[in-house]
Amino acid sequence: MGSVFDLPALVRLSAFAAMILMLLGGTASAFDYSRYQPEDLDVLIDRDPPAGNGVDVYPVRNIRLEVTLAAQAAPCSLSLPDVPKSVPGTKIDFLKWAMRTSGIPKEWIDRVAITSCVQVKSAKGKPLPMFIQDALSDSLAKEVAPGGKVTLYAMLVFFDQRGPGIVINEFMRPQTQTAQTGRDGTTDCGCGRDFHSGLDFSAPEGTSVPVMADGVVVKVEQDEAANVDVPSAGTCGRYVVVKHSYPNGRSAYTRYAELGRLIGNDGKPITIGQQVKAKDKIGEVGSQSRFHFEVRPVEGATADQTPKWTQLYAAVPGMEWSRYAPVDPQKFDDEVYGGKKAAATAEKN
Secondary structure (H helix, E strand, C coil): CCCCCCCCCCCCCCCCHHHHHCCCCCCCCCCCCHCCCCHHHHHHHCCCCCCCCCCCCEEEEEEEEEEEEEEEEEEEHCCCCCCCCCCCCCCHHHHHHHHHHCCCCCHHHHHHCCCCCEECCCCCCCEEEEECCHHHHHHHHHHHCCCCCEEEEEEEEEECCCCEEEEEEEEEEEEEEEEEEEECCCCCCCCCCCCCCCEEEEECCCCCEEEECCEEEEEECCCCCEEEEECCEEECCEEEEEECCCCCCCCEEEEEEEEECCCEEEEEECCCCCEEEECCCCEEEEECCCCEEEEEECCHHHHHCCHHHHHHHHHCCCCCHHHHCCCCCCCCCCCHHHCCHHHHHHHHH
16 A cells, blocks of 8 residues: 555644654655545445536545455546536646545645546446546556456545546455454554554655664564564554663653555664664565554553463463553653653652
């Protein structure tokens, strides 16, 4: 899955998570799956068309659709209806006009290239062309063949005589939906079967993923199909776990998952026991153009003490991280948790 276009209803990230975006130079963004509400594509297609030759543009709606892919990306001019005479230019010009009219900021529209459309079919087999971000086209072609089922995360922008005008922001194929929908209504990349265990970021393939604090590597998983049999871990592909120790005696694990190559600043493979500094490269974004980040504070109250965990992982080196429950990275402040802020205040006084 490629780079995403997330509208600017931005969540407040903790300094720990926000640094990811800063270090990646703005090439990554946290995709908020929970903002996309399920819609029935057949209902949208069957909506009465606007009067005359008009176009209805409403405030943009973030929707989630279950569809069948009918055809891969092709120039939109091959599949979309004619541009209304009142809006000069190409079909993409019309789309941009409709997006601005629906309330999407111009700077976001200008940043995202959209030149192609894909054909999909609804549950009842009705065909519909949809706009797709250029950054997603190659990934979709690699991951979903025509005739395959796919979940689309998209924006409903307008209705014209042929039906709804929809822009695809992200997609998820069925086999990657290990986690699907959790208790809080969010969805993740498969890391965590009971609930969303962290943040999913989208970034171009090959983008360096940085470590967020000093620590030591305790786990390196090279198996792309790796699965951890605890509810909050799930299937996360290749991943690296780093343990961070703080001045107040506390510690926490961070996990960087769904990665491509697990290499450091020097281009050499990441190894267990390796000391890393904040901002060091821990790996690269893989071919699915995304990665998963989570934080697991070492807290006795959240430790998995069940016989199942003990039997499976107590004697397995590097799996201690899976004992502890993940927390929302958007709310975790490592400086507060680790006593850094308290120490800095004491020094000033």
